[in-house]
Amino acid sequence: GAGVSQSPRYKVAKRGQDVALRCDPISGHVSLFWYQQALGQGPEFLTYFQNEAQLDKSGLPSDRFFAERPEGSVSTLKIQRTQQEDSAVYLCASSFSGGASYEQYFGPGTRLTVT
Amino acid sequence: DAKTTQPNSMESNEEEPVHLPCNHSTISGTDYIHWYRQLPSQGPEYVIHGLTSNVNNRMASLAIAEDRKSSTLILHRATLRDAAVYYCILKAGNEKLTFGTGTRLTIIP
Numbered sequence: 747g748a749g750v751s752q753s754p755r756y757k758v759a760k761r762g763q764d765v766a767l768r769c770d771p772i773s774g775h776v777s778l779f780w781y782q783q784a785l786g787q788g789p790e791f792l793t794y795f796q797n798e799a800q801l802d803k804s805g806l807p808s809d810r811f812f813a814e815r816p817e818g819s820v821s822t823l824k825i826q827r828t829q830q831e832d833s834a835v836y837l838c839a840s841s842f843s844g845g846a847s848y849e850q851y852f853g854p855g856t857r858l859t860v861t
Numbered sequence: 862d863a864k865t866t867q868p869n870s871m872e873s874n875e876e877e878p879v880h881l882p883c884n885h886s887t888i889s890g891t892d893y894i895h896w897y898r899q900l901p902s903q904g905p906e907y908v909i910h911g912l913t914s915n916v917n918n919r920m921a922s923l924a925i926a927e928d929r930k931s932s933t934l935i936l937h938r939a940t941l942r943d944a945a946v947y948y949c950i951l952k953a954g955n956e957k958l959t960f961g962t963g964t965r966l967t968i969i970p
Contacts, residue, residue, distance in 0.1 A: 850958060
């Protein structure tokens, strides 16, 4: 079946531009996560949705980062006034349900380069 | 989140079994042990998870120590496609995964 998809796969933005990254989770998955992965590092948690509710946004690095999932399916991560330190791979993951025993399925990521 | 400790890197010969260790001495009773791997230029991929008993699936086996302070991911017959960074993660009820630095596994042909 279809996995998690993300678009665009690659994005180059000039410093100061706004960007929007899209995630299509696996159909029927309640939980959706965003992670940021810098070069050579493991992914780091950004934010988590259960259906349309954003239950945890503790990992968002600044108020320039904003995520939404208005209908409980597709999610968008928006970064305003991009900075060079925002350059990273942004990963989306979905899970059938919450809880410690459920695995997460990851998309291929969006590689953002800020010049 | 409780912390895990893994070797930075390991090598294994192709078609040989691979045992990837993970220490998690501060694990709590409700933490599940999850393993993910990340191939080059791809998103992480779920491998296996368990709570107390050993687990097997089509990809690997997970051996959990009786005191749950360590676990071992076992790839029964390594192939070149298994070259990846392997992450051992403790997952509580707070949903998110906390990745460490993982073990970079190199498969020697």
